[in-house]
Amino acid sequence: MCKICSERPVYVGLDGKNYCKNCFMEYVEDKIFKTISKYKLIERGDKVAVGLSGGKDSMTCLYILDKLSSKYKFDIFAILINEGIENYREITAKDAKKFCKKNKIKLIEFSFDKNFHLTLDKIKDKGISPCTNCGILRRYALNKAARENKATKLATGHNLDDEAQSLLMNEFKGNVSFSAKLGPRTGVLMHSKFIPRIKPLYFLTEKEILVYSKLRDLPITYIECPNSHDSFRNEIGKVLNELEVKYPGTKHSIISSFLNILPDLQNKYQHTKIGTCSICGEPAAKDICRACEILELNT
Amino acid sequence: MKIKVFIERENIKKDIEIKPDARIIDLLKLLKINPVTVIVSKNKKIVVEETPINSKDRIEIYSVVSGG
Numbered sequence: 001m002c003k004i005c006s007e008r009p010v011y012v013g014l015d016g017k018n019y020c021k022n023c024f025m026e027y028v029e030d031k032i033f034k035t036i037s038k039y040k041l042i043e044r045g046d047k048v049a050v051g052l053s054g055g056k057d058s059m060t061c062l063y064i065l066d067k068l069s070s071k072y073k074f075d076i077f078a079i080l081i082n083e084g085i086e087n088y089r090e091i092t093a094k095d096a097k098k099f100c101k102k103n104k105i106k107l108i109e110f111s112f113d114k115n116f117h118l119t120l121d122k123i124k125d126k127g128i129s130p131c132t133n134c135g136i137l138r139r140y141a142l143n144k145a146a147r148e149n150k151a152t153k154l155a156t157g158h159n160l161d162d163e164a165q166s167l168l169m170n171e172f173k174g175n176v177s178f179s180a181k182l183g184p185r186t187g188v189l190m191h192s193k194f195i196p197r198i199k200p201l202y203f204l205t206e207k208e209i210l211v212y213s214k215l216r217d218l219p220i221t222y223i224e225c226p227n228s229h230d231s232f233r234n235e236i237g238k239v240l241n242e243l244e245v246k247y248p249g250t251k252h253s254i255i256s257s258f259l260n261i262l263p264d265l266q267n268k269y270q271h272t273k274i275g276t277c278s279i280c281g282e283p284a285a286k287d288i289c290r291a292c293e294i295l296e297l298n299t
Numbered sequence: 300m301k302i303k304v305f306i307e308r309e310n311i312k313k314d315i316e317i318k319p320d321a322r323i324i325d326l327l328k329l330l331k332i333n334p335v336t337v338i339v340s341k342n343k344k345i346v347v348e349e350t351p352i353n354s355k356d357r358i359e360i361y362s363v364v365s366g367g
Contacts, residue, residue, distance in 0.1 A: 207363045215345065
């Protein structure tokens, strides 16, 4: 039975204790609130853009920030990126639009087709992993749309699983400096055109978010991106889940260890020079930003 | 005894032979599903892995991994 109120349990925590529906939802919301407070993710007066895909993570993020926004005096709006992935994005986008309309949340739409004159489906068989291209173009689009709509923060639905996967991917690929950009809020790269990124769901597992979104009955079509099966991230995720079931708490331990060394990583890599892309004027590590490189190759 | 199970990720329904005192975790083991990667509902209510099940129950297994 629930460790707090003795009702029927819906979730077992890492400590082996049970939570009922209401106590679990309170636990999730409290965890998000504590993350926002501890890492000062949002301050009074902020205008927070929420990257919205219509999936469980971003919908949960938007739902909870919307709940908190009136009490803690900040504004929110959502940015929906349509990459052009057939039989997937149009379905989740429909849920996202419906949710924003019902909850009177301003929604900005950014489509790859309209803004980049390509779709992810059109460029996915050209050598580079679709997830790599998608990640670069999505981050570019979110930052641009957030800034053009005067956001002071950009919130995403990244969770503990995503972060643990990213850390291991960086380790395995020898890209440790990339990990300095992780954490609950933007890492080391400073540029006047960068909108600080925040991750309110940072300490929640993917499973906790799914349970929460189901219990809240959020209007979500639970489908998987057709490209995710082949990704390196997917492989790493499988390994982590195998370790987690044998050694519960593995993912939390990875994140906790990482947060201990993050200040040192940031200190080491904070001098990384960030310039401006000679084509589009957006932040870039080289003369041309990675988004423009992709666009040059594919248009 | 047999129990009806819907596996959302594969979009299939299966009849699975279980022991009379089976729990959700036993069913997941039979199906070779890692419990970290799914949540399970019994008769439309989300339940924990220690929950007992019987042939009259309707079990649905939802995948946690989505990618978005």
